[in-house]
């Protein structure tokens with residue numbers, strides 16, 4: 251592993267051979283980098299294509315391992331890129347895709363980050379991990395910790411979706427519900443780490459979760475090449491992504507930079523679009539005002555629990571990605587994003603999470619404004635499974651048929 255760690259803000263280098271959280275000098279996130287020049291001959295698109303691993307560890311050369319056998323893996327990544335049916339607002343779009351992250355272990359893209367972070371934590375001798383979570387990260391951490399045999403301490407807002415709480419309890423994590431937001435949970439984790447020696451796996455406060463998530467970016471040009479039926483590695487014109495802490499977005503941007511250094515792609519980049527709920531939109535507001543940092547968003551609330559992040563430590567990195575890429579930032583209401591879930595389900599056959607529904611409706615707005623073009627190649631992310639959010643749907647008014655009643659089928663046909 252030719253890896254080093256450097257601060258994303260002040261570029262201070264730190265050792266990759268010991269546990270690290272934030273930059274010791276400025277308290278900003280640390281990023282891993284690799285000796286990509288040394289990898290150019292051995293780590294090629296052809297090598298990747300020949301590998302038979304059915305996980306994101308196909309890209310192990312740019313992940314924190316010496317060899318693939320070290321990976322704590324449950325088969326994460328290699329998710330399907332689904333071509334959308336030209337329906338509804340997108341009737342004229344022929345190159346519109348959904349990268350469906352619900353196919354991951356524990357049903358969300360969080361699996362990628364946790365696989366990488368737990369892998370590194372195990373190598374560095376961590377005895378217990380702890381993290382705050384909006385829900386999906388908790389589920390993922392639970393199961394990677396279980397696979398690695400590590401205790402896992404979770405702190406989640408008390409109104410976290412029940413599915414996330416249940417899966418974490420079943421998976422043996424120490425689950426703690428908190429009467430506050432994810433930022434309040436983060437403060438408890440920090441204290442617990444100081445007092446009890448847990449390792450803090452908070453997003454971007456640990457340098458390898460982002461490494462796992464960047465594999466979404468590595469997979470995309472391979473997915474698009476197989477869609478086209480050729481071998482040319484090209485990025486799409488536009489990527490639309492739901493952001494809370496922002497690791498997915500920042501991670502993909504990092505992947506594109508690495509792929510260029512490896513000689514796989516040129517300097518062209520997709521326009522990156524960030525989506526948030528209008529009732530918790532710190533990054534969208536900062537983007538609109540031209541700010542480089544986002545102040546805490548007051549009274550943050552949305553049913554898209556993954557987007558309920560009122561303050562993000564990687565705010566400056568997300569804003570940089572949006573601006574460098576010529577992208578934009580969009581809000582949707584909770585009613586709109588739930589409508590998006592329904593449309594993705596009924597028009598595309600994808601039972602999306604509310605965060606995925608938000609992306610769908612944001613894209614529709616960008617079509618209406620003319621920002622997106624029917625000739626564009628667009629990839630939208632559905633970051634998780636709708637099954638985790640069953641509590642948001644009401645089915646209590648469904649009638650129950652009396653199978654003794656000879657008229658019951660007639661009744662069913664008319665309903």
Ligand SMILES: Cc1ncc(COP(=O)(O)O)c(C=O)c1O
Pocket residue numbers: 358360384385386387453492493494495496497498499555556557603605606633634
């Ligand atoms: C389903 C889903 N989508 C999107 C997000 C936001 O991800 P990030 O915090 O990496 O921006 C989350 C985070 O919890 C999530 O669970």
Ligand SMILES: [Zn+2]
Pocket residue numbers: 257258259260261262273274275276277278
């Ligand atoms: Zn620093």
